[in-house]
Amino acid sequence: MNRDMGQRLEMLLEEVQRPARYTGGEVNAIKKEWRPGRTAFCFAFPDTYEVAMSHLGMKIIYEAVNAREDMLCERVMMPWADMADGLKAAGIPLYSLESRRALSEFDAVGFTLQYEMSYTNILAMLDLGGIALRGGQRGERAPFVIAGGPCAANPEPLAEVVDAFLMGDGETATVQMLEVIGAGRREGLRRERILLRLAGIPGVYVPSLYESVWHEDGTLAAFTPKVEEAPARVVKRVETDLDAACFPAAMPLPYTEAVHDRIVLEIMRGCTRGCRFCQAGMLYRPVRERSPGKLLEQAQALFEATGYEEISLSSLSTGDYSQLLPLIRGLNERFEGRRVSLSLPSLRVDGPLQEVLADSGRVKKSGLTLAPEAGTQRLRDVINKGVTEEDLLRAVREAFEAGWNSVKLYFMIGLPTETDEDVLGVAALARKVVDCYYALPREKRARGLKVVVSASTFVPKPFTPFQWAAQDRLEEIRRKQGLLRNALNIRGVTFNWHDPETSFLEACFARGGRELSPVLLRAYELGCRLDGWSEHFNFQAWLQAFSDAGVDPAFIAHRAREKDERFPWDFVDIGVTRGYLWLENERALRGQTTPDCREGCGHCGLRRFEGMCPE
């Protein structure tokens, strides 16, 4: 950024909300020198700074790339609307926080795909950063736009935007992609040649090397590589040993408060439960644990580097971590007297809850959060949420007895086979939770009961047993929400729900194919951005975009698929096979549960790969 532009930026920063989001210069930020031979990578988070700085993955990749002498990694996030408009008006390109260089100056810009509703932010960031929106329009000097993260498992809606996707864990593979890009540029290779080389890295998908053919009815007929360098199947990457995997010893410390502003320890990756709606549960298999010794070491280093007041444990199912009690004891011992509290999010109710609660006397009391997901046992069996009402109520009772007064309950509306009885079951369960509280003698219970019931709208996701299922139509979701709203008029209970339009669009981008790229580009043209923020979400503009691009969103969201329909994401091998997912789908419809795979192999497909899944 030249001097003149720098001055315009300072003026702009005086006008926008929370300017500390755009200044960089945080404690522990790494600013490396730009020099020939050093590949410049910008990690791009397509949501606001506060969300981005809560994301562990960004900090891991930041560390992994910056650890390399021949690479540098900087950060950029989606500016809030006032800043985005201000940058455009002042003629300042979107810049990285560390060196304030335009995104267009980097060798590669990498987006993490955490959420479908962040896709227009990717376009906004590319646009503001001076990078052509379509991969095919990028010139020889333009950065390579790469992407990874959970939503990359169905990369097709972004096929025209992203040059190369990575499937699976990014610690090792991101660095390999940057090696190929850096070496290719130093050799003076043309862009197309570098893309071919990227396609040769295991786990990497280069969409421009493939083509899709559709049937008359709009379903996919064929999906094939156009060149021999592009593999017909792309197998996801897996870090098999988390103790050996890169983990940051320091994290840039945000000045302005992040959503989750604390030390995060990733204790485990993957989940063996097999909830049938849960994409993460399938994508992140197999389960891998980090050892308590390694975690204590990381916690110590992070505390010294940040001064944070709180540590949280991150995983899909913290209660299943086999070393939970030794870890909590170790953390308590190590941080005794240093005023560091421990928060334990989303514990499964059938975990060793009682012991953990008893042991957490020195742990911050944040309230009990439970996710029964469905209101009746029948529907919980359908989704394979192996939790009974007894389990739930026992956990609630124990929490109330231990002096807690607030319980959060998470549910979904619109699950396959759901009836009104299932919907009303949510209210019945909430009522029983309230009863548990009042069953305690007045002097034994904490005052001010607070039960929060949240109901989200079910979104069928790729790589789950429900990838064949239809999503409920908007009016049906609204009817069910109304039903529940009436039934939940209970003292002490708060009901939270969302307008279903966002979930409808999520469903479209979760299971759509590359025909959605033009829809996305059109929506951005029509002004869509920051779609995950209700004050910016413009559903009418989205409907217009679908209509202009000639794509029927209802066909993607609301249609149940035939067993053998070809899916846009079939070429991605996440380890779990399509055959297994179909069996699980059939078992779901019969109301049959499947045990946790630690109790016996369910043959999900991971064992096809040697060493991936422990016996």
Added chain:
Amino acid sequence: MKMLVVYQKLGLHRFLGHLDLQRAMQRALRRSGLPVCYSQGFNPHLLLSFAAPLSVGIQGEREVMELPLGEPVAEQDFLRRLNAALPEGLKALQARLLGDDAAPAMARLEAAVYTIVPREAAPELLAAVPGFLAQTAIPCLRKTKSGERMDDLRPLVYNLLVKQGALHAVLAISERGTARPDQLLASLAAFAGVAPPRCAITRAALLDGRMAPLEDP
């Protein structure tokens, strides 16, 4: 015993809000390993008080904060250890060990010195200063929780000088009344009949009732 610390908030760090600054200082103190104290109660927090919050966008050259210490630390040691944990823009400049009976800086605070530099030459604004000060009352619209009300700014402007194209103002900042530099600018601009110019504003010092620096009790 407690430590009074003079620090700066310069450059990009002027964009920190007061809560951001508080958090940054608390975490720096925690990283430093200095013998800080915590409040009692269920959610103990690090005891640290600031003489006067500074608005987002304004630089501070000699800001003041105070904290009780659990055990004695030499002033130079304190300074060295804290600065090892602070970024350059928030550097600590001076540390003074005070007795527990010393009145809190916040209570002694009476006024602040501001330097207000228009980003583009503003001759009409600067020329209006003598007439502005000659007024017996300076009406100033103030936004409150319940709406807007008219205040008199005149008794809160202790001094206002023009030097080398910049305004140097001493403004009241205490329980009895506070004038902010943006209010002064708005009133002066209205008096001069011009739009308030964009300015770079710096708080140069905090003063006690003797109009002496707060850090020299």
